[in-house]
Amino acid sequence: MQALAASVAVVLAGLAVLWQATDGGQALTAERARRLTALRDMPAVPEVVLETMTGTPLPLGGPTKRATLVEFIYTTCPTICQAAGAEMARLADDVRAAGLDESVRLVSISFDPGRDDPDALNAYGEGHGADGALWTVARPDPDDLPALLATFGVVVIPDRWGGFTHNTALHVVDAGGRLRAIVDYDDPAAALTALHGVVQ
Structure with missing residues (x-):
């Protein structure tokens, strides 16, 4: 007994x-936990300045005029980043069609800033249809990268071939600079719904 x-x-x-x-x-799963934490805690995105595909500065974090949809990529990725770029292009079209292009911006951030200079960013962006206005491709200062990856919950592991293994998702940041949602990179409907939820 x-x-x-x-x-x-x-x-x-x-x-x-x-x-x-x-x-x-x-x-x-760890991915589901990451998404629930974003919904519950709404962490503030670090205030950093990115360098875009045209070489211009782009503030991220803190109050802005537009909500931001963020994905993390590296331009020489032969697999998931290419698919994510194609999805981001479709999403840019969807954002325009929904009339959100004045209140939303899309940013693909490289986590390989040492190799992804403005020329590489521009080639990736042009190859996927990024216009530099609604959707741009950018890189952070290498010193800012760890805080960005930690806040967004992005895991990047170098592989044996000079590339990276990493998780991929779309991250919705409101105009106040807070991470509000994380959705699958290949679910534009969920991304649009989340954007509608944070646009004033």
Whole structure:
């Protein structure tokens, strides 16, 4: 009888820990936990200045006139970044069609700023249809990169071939500079819904 009671206590304790660790059973993966944290905490995006594909400065974080949809890429990525770029091009068209182009900007941020100079950013942007106005491709100062990746929950791991393994998503930042939502890069409808939710 005591063994049964002890077993039940251990199982209940384990369930309590699992409940706590999964945010009440809502986050069974690290990616889901990252998205729930963004919704719950709305972290402030670090105030940094990016260098765009045209070589001009672009402030990120802090109050701005427009909400920002952010993705993280590197221009020599042969796989997911190319697909994400194609999705971002479609999303730019959707933003224009929804009449949000005056209140939203799209920014693809390179996490490989050492290699992704303005020429590389411009080639990637032009190759995917970024116009430099509604949608631009940019790089941070290398010193600002760790804080950006941490705030957005982006994981970047160098691979053996000079590239990176990384997670990919669309990050919605409101005009006040807070991360409000994270959605799948290939779900433009969810991105538009999230943008509508933060545009005044």
